[in-house]
Amino acid sequence: MAGAIHATGLVKTFGDVRAVDGVDLDVPEGSVLGLLGPNGAGKTTMVRLLTTLLRPDAGTATVAGHDVVRDPDSVRLAIGLSGQFAAVDDRLTGRENLRMIGELYGLRSRPARRRADELLDRFDLAGAADRVSSTYSGGMRRRLDLACALVVRPSVMFLDEPSVGLDPTSRLLLWDAIEELVRQGTTLLLTTQYLEEADRLAQDLAVVDHGRIIARGTPHDLKARAGGRRIELVVSWSEQLDAAARLLTRLAGRTPDVDRPRATVSAPAEGGVQLLAEVVTALDAEGIEITDIGLRRPTLDEVFLALTENVSPGTGRAAVGVGAPSEKE
Structure with a gap:
């Protein structure tokens, strides 16, 4: 049975660049997969394909049981998404942004207000709740964007480098919120460049390079292959x-x-x-x-370099892959 996120032979090209190169991926329901890799490896393109923001050139993918090409509206209703850049309405206050998202997802006015208040408290934004978001600092906008992604409790959540630009306190608040969602059964796909973040949140990791998944395993497995x-x-x-x-x-x-x-x-x-x-x-x-x-412990750079040093010439596959080494992105 296919997982909450499932892809077969997924491909996306931009001109001569194969940003995603034949990815096979399966993420079981209620689990957390962390995608690790350098800038330009293909992580964000994969997220955009799975969240219907891009159309694949080849291959198939389903999210929460819905095909991303044939039934994109059902996919969008089932997921939460926070991209690399804060996507909030600058003309609305923080509270209004959150209430708007809740009502767009079908919450009635009172539950939407209550959920907005909960998230404003959780992300330490209550004091700025009634200021227009254009007056927020970069870190505050990022926290508001993440709160918007959590207004509803989606069955599948995509977080693309969620802690970039956050201070340590905000990062811990975010991690707590993510862990609560996972305890409630949400499936999570997380892209990150922080091994500490992947360590804490992900049960399974995939290392991405040149549009392929070159290794797969638990955080412990991958760090052991980088020399412990x-x-x-x-x-x-x-x-x-x-x-x-x-x-x-x-x-x-x-x-x-x-x-x-x-x-x-x-x-x-x-x-x-x-x-x-x-x-x-x-x-x-x-x-x-x-x-x-x-x-x-090894840094993300050391893990990545240790893995890519073992990539077989001409194949892009790593000899050190764990769990599902044949999966590529």
Whole structure:
């Protein structure tokens, strides 16, 4: 049985560019799929195809059981969407924007007002509720746009890089709201460049490059393929950088990465906390002064680079894909 989001052989081209290149995708009902990848990888084009904003050149797709080409109106009624840029009416107040969206989705006046008030409180906009949105800051407009996407509790939600431009407090408010929707059974497709966001919200991740899905798996699976945890230290004096690199080579058993402008040395840390303790002791014994040291997980860049390094020539497919490695975007 097809999932809440299902695509087969989805293609979209712009001139000579295949922005989406034969994507097969299935997202089970009530689950969260995170799409990761650099700018221009095809993530937003995929979202626009699945939300009926673009028509595919080839392939088929259904969302909430409705065909995106043959029955786009039913798709639009079933979904919520927040794109990369805030789409609010500058002539209306924050409260009026939310009430308008609610009434367009069929809410009566009183429930629409009540839902608007709930979202204004949730996104810390109550104090500006009756100001026209043209007077909002960029971050406030982004929060209002996200609130508009949550007015109704859709069966399928699409969020395209939702936390771009948000401060840490607003980002946490957004994550809480998304998690509540998922608990209520909403299926979510999320595009993001933040591994922390994908880590928290997505049970399943797909890494996208050149219009294809090159790897699929849980956050833990993909980070493990990027080398797991790393130990990273910053020396106080650049003259001690080479000595610190030799020490880390000896203890970690791997040639470390050296960033001279940042006076940083890092290497895979298979020994975890035990290795960290050994390195701290050795640094002290050799008189190497540091300003910072710690264990960290791979960044999104490291995950993406580790995966794309294993792409088979001429196919665009990654040898390290997990779960559904044959799926492409």
